[in-house]
Amino acid sequence: MTAIKHALQRDIFTPNDERLLSIVNVCKAGKKKRNCFLCATVTTERPVQVNVVKVKKSDKGDFYKRQTAWALRDLAVVDAKDAIKENPEFDLHFEKVYKWVASSTAEKNTFISCIWKLNQRYLRKKIDFINVSSQLLEELPKVAEESVPSGENQNVAGGDEEVVDEYQELNAREEQDIEIMMEGCEYAISNAEAFADKLSRELQVLDGANIQSIMASEKQVNILMKLLDEALKEVDQIELKLSSYEEMLQSVKEQMDQISESNHLIHLSNTNNLKLLSEIEFIVNHMDLAKGHIKALQEGDLSSSRGIEACTNAADALLQCMNVALQPGHEKLHAVKQQQQRFSDLREQFARRLASHLNNVFVQQGHDQSSTLAQHSVELTLPNHHPFHRDLLRYAKLMEWLKNTDYGKYDGLTKNYMDYLSRLYEREIKDFFEVAKIKMTGATKEGKKFATLPRKESAVKQETESLHGSSGKLTGSTSSLNKISVQSSGNRRSQSSSLLDMGNMSASDLDVADRTKFDKIFEQVLSEMEPLCLAEQDFISKFFKLQQHLSIPGTAVGEAEETDGGVSSRMHSTGGPQSVSSENHMIRQMMTKIFRCVEPELNNLIALGDKIDSFNSLYMLVKMSHHVWTAQNVDPTSFLSTTLGNVLVTVKRNFDKCISNQIKQMEDVKISKKSKVGILPFVAEFEEFAALAESIFKNAERRGDLDKAYLKLIRGVFNNVEKVANESQKTPRDVVMMENFHHIFATLSRLKISCLETEKKEAKQKYTDHLQSYVIYSLGQPLEKLNHFFEGIEARVAQGVREEEVSYQLAFNKQELRKVIKEYPGKEVKKGLDNLYKKVDKHLCEEENLLQVVWHSMQDEFIRQYKHFEGLIARCYPGSGITMEFTIQDILDYFSSIAQSH
Numbered sequence: 003m004t005a006i007k008h009a010l011q012r013d014i015f016t017p018n019d020e021r022l023l024s025i026v027n028v029c030k031a032g033k034k035k036r037n038c039f040l041c042a043t044v045t046t047e048r049p050v051q052v053n054v055v056k057v058k059k060s061d062k063g064d065f066y067k068r069q070t071a072w073a074l075r076d077l078a079v080v081d082a083k084d085a086i087k088e089n090p091e092f093d094l095h096f097e098k099v100y101k102w103v104a105s106s107t108a109e110k111n112t113f114i115s116c117i118w119k120l121n122q123r124y125l126r127k128k129i130d131f132i133n134v135s136s137q138l139l140e141e142l143p144k145v146a147e148e149s150v151p152s153g154e155n156q157n158v159a160g161g162d163e164e165v166v167d168e169y170q171e172l173n174a175r176e177e178q179d180i181e182i183m184m185e186g187c188e189y190a191i192s193n194a195e196a197f198a199d200k201l202s203r204e205l206q207v208l209d210g211a212n213i214q215s216i217m218a219s220e221k222q223v224n225i226l227m228k229l230l231d232e233a234l235k236e237v238d239q240i241e242l243k244l245s246s247y248e249e250m251l252q253s254v255k256e257q258m259d260q261i262s263e264s265n266h267l268i269h270l271s272n273t274n275n276l277k278l279l280s281e282i283e284f285i286v287n288h289m290d291l292a293k294g295h296i297k298a299l300q301e302g303d304l305s306s307s308r309g310i311e312a313c314t315n316a317a318d319a320l321l322q323c324m325n326v327a328l329q330p331g332h333e334k335l336h337a338v339k340q341q342q343q344r345f346s347d348l349r350e351q352f353a354r355r356l357a358s359h360l361n362n363v364f365v366q367q368g369h370d371q372s373s374t375l376a377q378h379s380v381e382l383t384l385p386n387h388h389p390f391h392r393d394l395l396r397y398a399k400l401m402e403w404l405k406n407t408d409y410g411k412y413d414g415l416t417k418n419y420m421d422y423l424s425r426l427y428e429r430e431i432k433d434f435f436e437v438a439k440i441k442m443t444g445a446t447k448e449g450k451k452f453a454t455l456p457r458k459e460s461a462v463k464q465e466t467e468s469l470h471g472s473s474g475k476l477t478g479s480t481s482s483l484n485k486i487s488v489q490s491s492g493n494r495r496s497q498s499s500s501l502l503d504m505g506n507m508s509a510s511d512l513d514v515a516d517r518t519k520f521d522k523i524f525e526q527v528l529s530e531m532e533p534l535c536l537a538e539q540d541f542i543s544k545f546f547k548l549q550q551h552l553s554i555p556g557t558a559v560g561e562a563e564e565t566d567g568g569v570s571s572r573m574h575s576t577g578g579p580q581s582v583s584s585e586n587h588m589i590r591q592m593m594t595k596i597f598r599c600v601e602p603e604l605n606n607l608i609a610l611g612d613k614i615d616s617f618n619s620l621y622m623l624v625k626m627s628h629h630v631w632t633a634q635n636v637d638p639t640s641f642l643s644t645t646l647g648n649v650l651v652t653v654k655r656n657f658d659k660c661i662s663n664q665i666k667q668m669e670d671v672k673i674s675k676k677s678k679v680g681i682l683p684f685v686a687e688f689e690e691f692a693a694l695a696e697s698i699f700k701n702a703e704r705r706g707d708l709d710k711a712y713l714k715l716i717r718g719v720f721n722n723v724e725k726v727a728n729e730s731q732k733t734p735r736d737v738v739m740m741e742n743f744h745h746i747f748a749t750l751s752r753l754k755i756s757c758l759e760t761e762k763k764e765a766k767q768k769y770t771d772h773l774q775s776y777v778i779y780s781l782g783q784p785l786e787k788l789n790h791f792f793e794g795i796e797a798r799v800a801q802g803v804r805e806e807e808v809s810y811q812l813a814f815n816k817q818e819l820r821k822v823i824k825e826y827p828g829k830e831v832k833k834g835l836d837n838l839y840k841k842v843d844k845h846l847c848e849e850e851n852l853l854q855v856v857w858h859s860m861q862d863e864f865i866r867q868y869k870h871f872e873g874l875i876a877r878c879y880p881g882s883g884i885t886m887e888f889t890i891q892d893i894l895d896y897f898s899s900i901a902q903s904h
Contacts, residue, residue: 680847
């Protein structure tokens with residue numbers, strides 16, 4: 003074991019500046035036995051570090067290597083398993099428990115003893131040694147500890163020093179002393195016994211000297227003891243004096259404590275007085291209302307501007323006094339309570355006086371404004387409320403004060419204002435709309451008086467019924483056009499028809515004048531209503547302070563809600579400010595109450611305009627849309643915007659009804675069985691409607707509504723033209739379709755309506771198709787036998803007969819061809835064309851002037867057929883020399899002379 007210990011010291015620990023103190027051969031408990039060594043080491047450098055190192059033999063050779071090291075300060079418990087019986091097992095508790103089995107109990111005990119000594123010397127740490135024999139844990143003898151010189155290398159003391167360290171190196175001082183001693187005894191090295199004897203003799207001499215010195219110093223010791231006794235007596239006297247001084251200082255201390263406590267009380271009293279003075283000054287400065295303000299609140303003149311200003315300043319001062327933020331406990335002061343009660347009485351008294359005065363102002367406004375109604379009754383204008391608003395706005399700050407201090411009276415004033423003003427505005431607005439209705443019906447009556455001379459009695463009857471509220475409809479453009487158009491198509495060539503046409507022109511011109519006059523009146527009505535509503539809404543917002551967000555602690559804030567009686571206030575207990583949406587709702591409710599008659603009167607006016615002329619709905623739709631758009635740009639949630647929006651719905655409904663009525667009238671049209679159809683009434687009406695609508699809706703905001711109406715109307719026109727064409731007995735279907743679709747195409751081309759481009763192309767296509775169909779159908783009659791002959795030839799060719807072999811067919815030989823050609827000499831052809839011209843002239847109407855167009859198309863079709871016949875003759879009868887008895891030039895001359903003769 004000693005050889006292993008020296009080997010480990012040399013190979014492992016000396017290079018690391020460590021000294022190996024103890025070693026034990028161990029293996030882990032319960033596992034395959036693989037021996038290793040646990041070593042207790044200390045470092046040679048200070049501060050000393052003590053470690054437990056695990057060393058094992060390398061697998062590749064006979065040398066040892068360092069595997070694991072634990073610091074001794076991390077060791078918590080050393081468990082020897084059994085303190086009585088010999089047991090080689092022991093446990094070391096570091097961060098975890100390591101269980102070992104030593105090769106012998108003696109090695110285990112030696113290692114544990116070394117650990118205990120190292121712990122006592124270097125760490126001074128209580129490592130728990132359990133199940134360890136007490137003999138191993140004996141302390142080192144004190145003599146041995148005292149024998150260790152100070153400053154020398156620290157070694158393990160006691161009789162077991164050899165266990166800790168086998169030898170100890172000399173320090174520098176010891177080496178120097180030994181060298182000096184050996185220099186004095188040169189023979190020390192050669193004769194050690196003589197040297198030891200010399201040292202022993204010197205020691206004895208030294209001991210004897212020491213004893214003599216002690217015996218000689220006894221007298222001095224006695225003297226020293228006597229001096230010490232005297233010193234003790236002096237100390238006792240000093241202590242007595244100090245005790246007396248301490249008693250004297252104790253009384254002084256008590257007196258100083260009393261003085262200090264007195265000074266503290268004086269300082270505390272001064273501090274309290276200053277705080278009390280500050281609180282009193284705060285209360286007096288903030289809760290003292292000037293006599294002038296009190297007088298203004300009690301007796302101030304609320305009629306003059308100076309009095310209103312004084313009352314306003316006094317009310318603000320009172321509000322500041324009532325709103326002062328008192329400290330906790332101020333409310334319990336009797337003077338504060340009295341002052342608060344006085345302020346409450348002043349507030350109540352002034353609020354009552356202010357509310358009474360403003361109620362009187364509202365009533366007086368109703369009387370004063372009523373006197374001006376007479377002068378506005380003949381003019382289409384509304385009275386101006388600006389002077390009244392200007393006078394009332396002087397009280398705006400007082401209204402704000404009333405709202406914040408006494409919401410009940412503020413709410414009462416709001417209701418009274420709405421009641422008085424709603425009655426006043428109702429009278430003004432109803433008179434205003436009566437004037438507008440009189441102007442509308444008067445203009446209509448005057449115009450219709452001259453427009454319908456052939457039906458004078460009927461027109462007068464209709465106008466009388468209209469002025470007296472009859473449900474019968476006034477003479478409108480649609481119904482008049484229906485009657486005039488039907489009459490003109492049946493009696494076009496008579497003198498009475500000419501008179502009716504002249505009457506129709508006058509009526510149309512007067513209809514335009516009436517509609518223009520209606521448009522101006524309706525625009526004036528809206529232009530008068532709009533600034534009136536906006537001015538009143540602006541005044542309500544400023545006067546009743548519905549845009550301010552102030553609140554008074556302890557007061558309630560009202561929330562407007564609509565009831566049967568108008569606008570009432572529901573009180574909140576929170577006392578918080580109203581939200582912006584709530585205040586906007588309050589303004590709308592007040593405006594609805596004040597102007598409750600505006601929407602019904604507008605609806606009545608719109609109904610009257612629609613009753614006078616259904617086309618008036620176009621004017622109203624454009625004007626109302628523009629005003630709604632303007633109002634929504636200003637404030638989309640305002641009363642004016644909401645009301646005009648509701649009325650716009652009614653106008654749009656009337657406009658849709660007008661469109662539906664026109665479509666229904668198209669479906670109900672009946673044509674005469676004895677006269678030609680011509681241009682259908684609803685086609686002419688659509689032209690008038692489109693021209694009128696384009697002039698009205700130019701740059702309008704609601705162009706989309708008109709485009710939708712166009713699509714409905716044009717589809718109705720298309721369907722009913724085809725329906726009438728199918729039912730026509732006098733006029734061929736192609737002629738009805740051709741003329742009406744030509745008229746529709748011309749109308750759409752002239753007006754250039756972008757949304758009807760597809761319908762314009764469709765009308766042109768229908769016109770072209772039916773013109774071609776009519777021309778082909780009509781040209782088959784003048785050369786009927788010749789047409790039948792050549793149709794037979796084409797049938798034979800289609801059946802497979804070669805063209806040059808057609809002449810060998812019995813029914814189509816050259817003799818038969820010459821026979822058919824001789825039946826149509828030039829004179830007969832011209833005669834047939836002349837009859838055809840007369841027939842076409844009877845079919846076509848004069849309004850569209852399509853006779854020359856149709857005649858020119860027939861000429862082209864006739865020439866095409868002529869060339870087709872000549873080609874068949876050349877191919878089927880080659881070299882026969884057979885030709886028609888008239889040429890293309892003859893055809894051109896025939897058509898030209900016939901057209902000129904008629």
